Amino acid sequence: MRIERPMTPNLPEGKWALFLDIDGTLLEHAAHPDSVSVSNELRQLMQTMERRLDGAVAFVTGRSVSAVDRLFDPLKMRVAGLYGLEHRLTSDGPVEAADEPADIAALADEVEAELGKGVYVERKGPVLALHTRAAPHLLARATVLVEKALDRLPRGYRVIPGNAGVELMPLEAAKGAAIRRFMEIPPFVGRRPVFLGDDTSDENGFETVNGEDGISIRIKPRGPTAARHVIADVTDAIAWLQANFGDPARQAGRDAAE
Incomplete structure (x- = not known):
């Protein structure tokens, strides 16, 4: 049974592993994924959290690893990209990338021709994302197009509706599986996972983390939602991360100022 609990805990000191979605969690959504930017404060927070958790911090995102690198440049973080179809298991390690199948490329061309410029069609290797934030009236039509495409695509794809769009992806693209993969290797192994996300595609990750206590x-x-705790918005999410995993001295100074 899925439940909602309107409280978010202050975590005690311990061996935590932190997994973070990006869009809608660390950054506000935009009409176009390339319209967002990362502040120096957020970069500094990521570095601080990674240091305090001995490296046990990873992005688990629908963005590709290369897109994450461009966004957070010059930082190089551990990343599960494309919902776990791509990985960089160490911050300085190689990227296990995913290519775009020909049938997905053809479908992307068809959708662009059908819906025009009102919908941004994001090609992410084997994942096809249709963003309708700039044209919400086209969401229903975009959803119908990708659902109909399932009949002619190879078996093993699914459609995931989102807050302002819809995505088509392989069944093996699952944030929960990506989290489990990290949890089996240092520095994550033996730690208790924490996962923050904001969308339907994050529910699988919540269920996985719940199963690991x-x-x-x-x-x-x-x-x-399967999540056991909720946070109101991106601003509060950043504040919670700062309070639990950020620089204690900086947080103390902020509290004193308030």
Whole structure:
């Protein structure tokens, strides 16, 4: 049974492993994925959290690893990209990338021709994302197009509706599986997982973390969620991360100022 609990814990000192979605969790959504930017404060927080957790911090995101690197440049973090279809298991290690199949490329061309410029069609290797934030009236049509495509694509694809768009992806693209892969290797192994996300595609990750007696947190939930805790918005999510995993001296100074 999926439940909502309107409280977010202050975590005690311990061996934690932190997994983070990006869009809608660390950054506000934009009409186009390339329209967002990362502040120096967020980069500094990521570095601080990685240092305090001995490297047990990873992005688990629908973005590709290369897109994450461009966004957070010059930082290089551990990343599960494309919902776990791509990985960089160490910050300085190689990227296990995923190519775009020909049938997905053809479908992307068809959708662009059908929907025009109102919908941004993001090609992410084997994942096809249709962003309708700039044209919400086209969401229903975009969803129908990708659902109909399932009948002619090879078996093993699924459609995931989102807050402002829809995605088509292989069944093996699952954030929970990506989290489990990290949890089997140093420095994550033996730690208790924490996962923050904001969308339907994060629910699988929440369920995985719950099964490991971890902390699952959904940002600005819309309807039922498997997450056991909720946070109101991106600003509060950043504040929670700072309070629990950031620089204690900086947080103390902020509290005194308030």
